[in-house]
Amino acid sequence: xxxxxxxxxxxxxxxxxxxxxxxxxxxxxxxxxxxxxxxxxxxxxxxxxxxxxxxxxxxxxxxxxxxxxxxxxxxxxxxxxxxxxxxxxx
Amino acid sequence: xxxxxxxxxxxxxxxxxxxxxxxxxxxxxxxxxxxxxxxxxxxxxxxxxxxxxxxxxxxxxxxxxxxxxxxxxxxxxxxxxxxxxxxxxxxxxxxxxxxxxxxxxxxxxxxxxxxxxxxxxxxxxxxxxxxxxxxxxxxxxxxxxxxxxxxxxxxxxxxxxxxxxxxxxxxxxxxxxxxxxxxxxxxxxxxxxxxxxxxxxxxxxxxxxxxxxxxxxxxxxxxxxxxxxxxxxxxxxxxxxxxxxxxxxxxxxxxxxxxx
Numbered sequence: 320x321x322x323x324x325x326x327x328x329x330x331x332x333x334x335x336x337x338x339x340x341x342x343x344x345x346x347x348x349x350x351x352x353x354x355x356x357x358x359x360x361x362x363x364x365x366x367x368x369x370x371x372x373x374x375x376x377x378x379x380x381x382x383x384x385x386x387x388x389x390x391x392x393x394x395x396x397x398x399x400x401x402x403x404x405x406x407x408x409x
Numbered sequence: 410x411x412x413x414x415x416x417x418x419x420x421x422x423x424x425x426x427x428x429x430x431x432x433x434x435x436x437x438x439x440x441x442x443x444x445x446x447x448x449x450x451x452x453x454x455x456x457x458x459x460x461x462x463x464x465x466x467x468x469x470x471x472x473x474x475x476x477x478x479x480x481x482x483x484x485x486x487x488x489x490x491x492x493x494x495x496x497x498x499x500x501x502x503x504x505x506x507x508x509x510x511x512x513x514x515x516x517x518x519x520x521x522x523x524x525x526x527x528x529x530x531x532x533x534x535x536x537x538x539x540x541x542x543x544x545x546x547x548x549x550x551x552x553x554x555x556x557x558x559x560x561x562x563x564x565x566x567x568x569x570x571x572x573x574x575x576x577x578x579x580x581x582x583x584x585x586x587x588x589x590x591x592x593x594x595x596x597x598x599x600x601x602x603x604x605x606x607x608x609x610x611x612x613x614x615x616x617x618x619x620x621x622x623x624x625x626x627x628x629x630x631x632x633x634x635x636x637x638x639x640x641x642x643x644x645x646x647x648x649x650x651x652x653x654x655x656x657x658x659x660x661x662x663x664x665x666x667x668x669x
Contacts, residue, residue, distance in 0.1 A: 335645075342638070345637070
């Protein structure tokens with residue numbers, strides 16, 4: 320079964336100097352994402368599998384999908400740990 | 410008890426203190442008068458005889474019937490949801506000071522006036538310079554080494570934040586260093602995030618990094634998502650308007666060569 324990821328709720332975000340800052344208003348914690356992270360984040364408003372994210376990154380930035388996989392997996396793991404992203408509800 | 414009046418930032422506070430002992434403590438940092446030419450913005454009643462000596466910074470927040478309660482081991486602050494009418498019960502002078510900081514910070518954020526930042530601040534050639542950092546980073550040390558420059562704060566800097574202007578007011582929430590009263594309001598020129606070091610070095614940091622690092626420098630007890638959004642929005646306005654630097658500094662006044 321393919322795991323799909325989605326934002327765990329609506330977050331407030333600010334885009335500054337090419338990076339994204341995400342506010343968790345319940346906890347008053349902020350998380351900073353670089354441009355690629357922000358690109359993934361914008362897509363995660365809707366459920367996405369890692370494959371779909373890589374494919375969209377590749378077509379947007381001309382990045383070979385394979386080269387970004389490890390970084391994406393780490394990114395998703397981190398966001399899940401922070402509670403910003405969760406697995407799509409079955 | 411007779412009400413007394415004091416000014417914090419642009420705000421007039423009416424205070425009724427039922428404890429001579431706590432009042433004597435307050436008078437070290439706050440200047441009081443027995444009348445006010447303007448309508449007070451905040452009304453505070455103070456009682457003593459609550460809790461135990463300082464334990465830790467943990468504050469328990471509850472809301473019931475339009476009243477917000479902030480309970481720490483050494484103080485209880487009960488306030489209406491607009492923070493205008495409040496009652497504080499405190500164990501001692503330190504507890505009362507912290508309860509007032511808690512209240513005033515919540516008031517500033519609720520009314521989107523500005524923030525109390527955990528930092529020291531001095532005036533250099535008519536412009537305010539803020540030193541922030543974690544406990545032990547050297548905020549008071551940097552302020553002391555900056556003498557004879559005037560001091561606006563050594564613990565909680567009072568920053569007025571609007572999209573067009575960022576200014577710093579004299580803060581009565583002091584730890585140990587007391588400046589001359591009636592300091593002028595100063596535009597904020599920069600914020601330094603302090604790191605003690607054998608060398609002096611100052612690096613600008615990006616606005617997203619600044620936002621990230623300043624979040625935990627705000628005196629704010631998160632309890633309501635809408636209030637948290639206001640605090641965050643004020644921080645965004647602040648970081649967009651004011652340059653933030655990492656300042657590696659030696660324990661002498663030579664770091665001013667990098668700031669001035």
